[in-house]
Amino acid sequence: MNSKEKLQAAATKLFMEKGYENTTVQEIASLVGVTERTFFRQFKDKSDVLFDTSNEMGHRVAAFITDHFDVEQKPLKLAVDGFASVFGVFDGERERVLARNQIIQSHSDLQERELLKSQALIGSVTNALSVKFDSELSELAARFAVEIFYMAFTKWIESTEKSFVEQVLAVYEVYEKLCQY
Amino acid sequence: MNSKEKLQAAATKLFMEKGYENTTVQEIASLVGVTERTFFRQFKDKSDVLFDTSNEMGHRVAAFITDHFDVEQKPLKLAVDGFASVFGVFDGERERVLARNQIIQSHSDLQERELLKSQALIGSVTNALSVKFDSELSELAARFAVEIFYMAFTKWIESTEKSFVEQVLAVYEVYEKLCQY
DNA sequence: TAAAGTAATGTCAGTGACTGACATTTGAGA
DNA sequence: TCTCAAATGTCAGTCACTGACATTACTTTA
CATH class of the missing domain: 1.10.357.10 (Tetracycline Repressor, domain 2)
Known part of the structure; x- marks a missing residue:
């Protein structure tokens, strides 16, 4: 599980627990043990973490x-x-x-x-x-x-x-x- | 023309001239002669200024x-x-x-x-x-x-x-x- | 194995969107 | 002219997001 997947899992967890608005990118990153900057290298924005951009489907x-x-x-x-x-x-x-x-x-x-x-x-x-x-x-x-x-x-x-x-x-x-x- | 309409006109003008990203809400407000805060009282966010939320159509x-x-x-x-x-x-x-x-x-x-x-x-x-x-x-x-x-x-x-x-x-x-x- | 290179991550300072709390102004009506 | 309410200003603060540069970790190659 690379940091991208870890971030997705952590984000989903936090969004469910405390809501999307009440969850900061900071918190998501901390939960995984990386910095905010790493989050934004993986995802173009906060919402991006929930979406598969590859259009695989x-x-x-x-x-x-x-x-x-x-x-x-x-x-x-x-x-x-x-x-x-x-x-x-x-x-x-x-x-x-x-x-x-x-x-x-x-x-x-x-x-x-x-x-x-x-x-x-x-x-x-x-x-x-x-x-x-x-x-x-x-x-x-x-x-x-x-x-x-x-x-x-x-x-x-x-x-x-x-x-x-x-x-x-x-x-x-x-x-x-x-x-x- | 109230400040809402003035802001819409100003925003459209600036977006066309310099692009959406390169235009700050600050600039839009200044062009009309109001503060940024007034902008955000009229529109829920920057993009909102381009949309009619009333669903009139x-x-x-x-x-x-x-x-x-x-x-x-x-x-x-x-x-x-x-x-x-x-x-x-x-x-x-x-x-x-x-x-x-x-x-x-x-x-x-x-x-x-x-x-x-x-x-x-x-x-x-x-x-x-x-x-x-x-x-x-x-x-x-x-x-x-x-x-x-x-x-x-x-x-x-x-x-x-x-x-x-x-x-x-x-x-x-x-x-x-x-x-x- | 050591050196060198490359990819991932960290650090940090900065910009701009957006909000809450409170003060001030302005305009319509009593 | 006074009064109340709506619109606007002020200000401090949070958070999303970015660029530039430093550091770490992992790979390749001589």
């Missing part, structure tokens, strides 16, 4: 799409399946995801940050879809897929009735209903 | 929806028409909108802030649609409408070919194409 969804062009012809369904597949792991780490979500909902800076990540997600998905579909159609499908994902995520957070995959598919069915108007 | 779109339930039965089309109608004014103030957009694109804090506003927009539109439609369908339609709006906005920024309303309708047609898969 975006790449995974994109990879799924690339791999399944032949099994699913509908662009949006393909992207949505990608989200379902990649984020299906959420069910296995519900605790952690819930804790992280609670921190993020507690402070608008963090919510904003989370939303910026969705832009990267849209970009990755758009690129992946563009290989087989018109670029405008790809972008729209990517945007919609991300919205379906978020809506499903919210519902998944609020209730334990369905698995993540089921929630995603349930929201996709709402989309199909919407199309029928 | 959200309310207007909601009002449009409420007024047009009988002329347009499709929930998404109704919401999209609302955006087209309310934001049609952009054509008349292209300069200003472009300038503001340029500032926002220059700094990720501002982009994040802009994205948070879209959540308020989604909320207003969802509420308005919920009067006649199922709540899940309403939320999804609201989310999609906002995405269509943003995509249209981006295209409108990048080219002068079409009016804002035309761009919105063009993206809506992409949606119809998407539904046909």
